[in-house]
Amino acid sequence: xxxxxxxxxxxxxxxxxxxxxxxxxxxxxxxxxxxxxxxxxxxxxxxxxxxxxxxxxxxxxxxxxxxxxxxxxxxxxxxxxxxxxxxxxxxxxxxxxxxxxxxxxxxxxxxxxxxxxxxxxxxxxxxxxxxxxxxxxxxxxxxxxxxxxxxxxxxxxxxxxxxxxxxxxxxxxxxxxxxxxxxxxxxxxxxxxxxxxxxxxxxxxxxxxxxxxxxxxxxxxxxxxxxxxxxxxxxxxxxxxxxxxxxxxxxxxxx
Numbered sequence: 021x022x023x024x025x026x027x028x029x030x031x032x033x034x035x036x037x038x039x040x041x042x043x044x045x046x047x048x049x050x051x052x053x054x055x056x057x058x059x060x061x062x063x064x065x066x067x068x069x070x071x072x073x074x075x076x077x078x079x080x081x082x083x084x085x086x087x088x089x090x091x092x093x094x095x096x097x098x099x100x101x102x103x104x105x106x107x108x109x110x111x112x113x114x115x116x117x118x119x120x121x122x123x124x125x126x127x128x129x130x131x132x133x134x135x136x137x138x139x140x141x142x143x144x145x146x147x148x149x150x151x152x153x154x155x156x157x158x159x160x161x162x163x164x165x166x167x168x169x170x171x172x173x174x175x176x177x178x179x180x181x182x183x184x185x186x187x188x189x190x191x192x193x194x195x196x197x198x199x200x201x202x203x204x205x206x207x208x209x210x211x212x213x214x215x216x217x218x219x220x221x222x223x224x225x226x227x228x229x230x231x232x233x234x235x236x237x238x239x240x241x242x243x244x245x246x247x248x249x250x251x252x253x254x255x256x257x258x259x260x261x262x263x264x265x266x267x268x269x270x271x272x273x274x275x
Contacts, residue, residue: 021049022256025073027099029053029091031082031140032109034061037160037205040244041106044252046071051099055080055091056109074099082109082136085143092143101151104255105144107137107182108160115171126174133178134185141189145198154197156255159186160247161266163204167274169235179204183266190264199263201254206270207232208242237272 028045032038034056042065046052051074056062062077069075076098080087095102111132113125137159148155164172165179183202190200209229232241250267253259268274 022252023048023050026050026103027095027101028104028106029055029095029102029144030106030108031055031080031136034058034065036208037244037247038108039065040248041108041251043069044248046073046075048252049073053078053091053095053099057081082140083131085139088139088143092147096147102144102147103155105140105157106160106251107140107157109136110160112172112175117171118173121174129174130178134181137182137185145193148198149196157189157198157200158251158254159202161202161204163206163268163270163274165204186266187264194263199259201259201262201264202266203247203250203254204266204268204270205242205247206236206273208244235273236270237275240271242269
């Protein structure tokens with residue numbers, strides 16, 4: 021198996037992309053530590069994982085440094101170390117024009133999407149360096165970081181920051197054989213959709229879904245398994261000569 025006995029942290033693993041990413045790693049032999057602020061969702065995901073690796077859980081707000089430090093310590097204690105970090109946890113303000121967004125909304129989206137990635141990397145990278153065996157970090161950005169659409173400008177700004185941090189970290193970590201890459205998904209009908217639209221994906225009208233799909237040349241939105249496949253590829257030895265890159269998982273939306 022590609023990830024036999026690898027130790028993996030997946031943030032935001034209680035639903036959507038994070039749940040699919042955790043499941044893919046677990047199925048391929050990894051020991052996985054799930055983190056999320058949603059304990060019920062995380063427990064439900066953990067209960068469905070049936071791969072050969074260990075599964076651990078930790079409630080964590082990725083914007084809170086002490087909680088991130090506790091997760092890193094738990095991974096070392098329960099998994100024996102950290103080989104892969106997937107910074108997946110994310111947040112979006114409601115879809116509206118920038119000048120209608122409050123300072124509180126702006127700060128909240130940057131806290132999770134930028135500060136959260138910063139804290140995860142800040143506390144995991146020293147562990148990887150000390151282990152001396154390299155490692156892989158995969159940051160979940162967004163196709164909006166390279167092909168923005170109106171209504172989510174601060175959110176897209178956070179994902180642009182993630183891409184820039186990904187490239188800078190790739191350079192800083194290369195001498196330690198720690199690779200840092202990113203994934204840019206297009207919109208998906210997951211629970212995250214409600215944060216951006218105010219409407220649960222299950223309650224979206226067919227017309228609203230068709231408007232989203234119409235922007236994607238391949239004719240559908242992202243599915244969590246699409247992102248999981250990209251993340252596990254970038255974290256695997258198959259991508260051992262890739263660092264500082266961003267894979268567009270967007271069905272051609274950015275063309």
